[in-house]
Amino acid sequence: MVYIITDEEKQAFKRLKTDEERQQFVEQFWLRRDPTPDTEENEYKEEHYRRIAYANDHYASGIPGWKTDRGRIYIKYGAPDEIDSHPSGGSYERPIEEGGGETSTYPFEDWRYRYIDGVGSNIVIEFVDTTMSGEYHISLDPEEKDALLYVPGAGLTLSEQMGMSDKTQRFQRTDGTHLGTGNQPLPESMNEFTRLEQYANLQKAPVIKFKDLDAVVNSNIRYNTLPMQVRADFIRVTDATVLTDLTVLFKNSDLNYATKEKVAKATVNLYGRITSLTRRPVNWFEETITAEVPSEMLQQAISGSQVYSKTIPLPPGTYRLNIVAKDIVGNTMNNFEMALNVPHYDEDQ
Structure with missing residues (x-):
């Protein structure tokens, strides 16, 4: 990653405090470079490591090939x-x-x-x-x-x-x-x-044309600076189907507002993806959440919250839930990931 990580990504990585955050960062680093995110393979990552192996085989000279000038250029820009x-x-x-x-x-x-x-x-x-x-x-x-x-x-x-x-x-x-x-x-x-x-x-x-929320991160946005609460509840429908109710909550006090014509408005773009543990896509959703209030009443509205709910039918099993939220006004965001353990209900439950 040393040759292909951007300066903004380096700064974001330095601000991470836990191993879990760093692991999530690495996963998102490769995901936003994946040309086919809806498949299990990440061609960009595979090509990157192929280039490293090639550089080590062909450009070593007392030091590993990937550390040489030819190796560095080959890894970054290809043949x-x-x-x-x-x-x-x-x-x-x-x-x-x-x-x-x-x-x-x-x-x-x-x-x-x-x-x-x-x-x-x-x-x-x-x-x-x-x-x-x-x-x-x-x-x-x-x-x-x-x-x-x-x-x-x-x-x-x-x-x-x-x-x-x-x-x-x-x-x-x-x-x-x-x-x-x-x-x-x-x-x-x-x-x-x-x-x-x-x-x-x-x-x-190398220049990467970052996808916005679909890529889960935009490197010039501060990392996890938009507080967000996520909850999952489950309702049995049949032996093979469970309704998974996802709830996302933002406190109004954590949102940024833009005032126009005496109306204060906050806007959050939300993108979610459910995948199998092997990253195979299962479902996805996106929504724009807005909060509008007369500017003179903004202080009173700060104590409230904005809630988004999405119900998705899923077979019992373990999934990976990724949700990305971006505050359009404040240019802050949150990258959230959790295991989604959809239970298997017995007939009498």
Whole structure:
């Protein structure tokens, strides 16, 4: 999770105080990334751990593969669309944007992604192994792979060969590179600010299009800050069916109100899901709960409460109940989970 957890989720996790809360957080972390939440399999989670295994198999170099730069990028963004690999380094003809000319390089790889959400299009990431140990690191300087960079008169660029620039000028650049392009303007993709912005964006967690209540959490909302009481009662109908009466209660004093035209209004969106213990969907419900009161009577109304009730027929057994409530005005929410033990009644009960 270390590479894919967002900053907001980290802050929410740090505020949790019990192991039960942390366990619920981890479950919800994977659930909101599940592309098919109505099935038992979580393809996102399975793919994440597959990538970790692949990184450990292919990118280890004295440290586990998942800790290397290549492993981190692979885990976060998957396999690149193209790889230009030079595992032994050696002779290299520079492209014109790097100055042209022939040199010798350390081992390096260029990974190209056609598109990375939150980063951009045509993203090229260069990894260089300057220690010849198999540990490739992300490089922001296209000349870092040049094994002859510090050898006078060797590995000259076209500009240097024609006497239009001197190799020593490479070490006078202020853009963070050692390119030997002389006064030749750099393409936008090699602009120092573009490179730094791309590098910074690559360090962030991958963009996840959070579903709102259906995903059970929205990471920019404070965690469990909307007090809520939930109760379940059961009524036997037949040997195979039990009416399960779910009651959700909010105290008016815990809700936030917006006043418009002398009317104070609180709004809570409610989403509930009942699943089997293996997460197979059984039933779901959603409702918008509103409380309206004349603004001058708000203080008197604070002592009251809002109640939502839902009756669902279920076979006897053990289920998992998840309820998410979001206060629209206060931007607070509650993630609630409990075991739902639907009893089996004997004929004489």
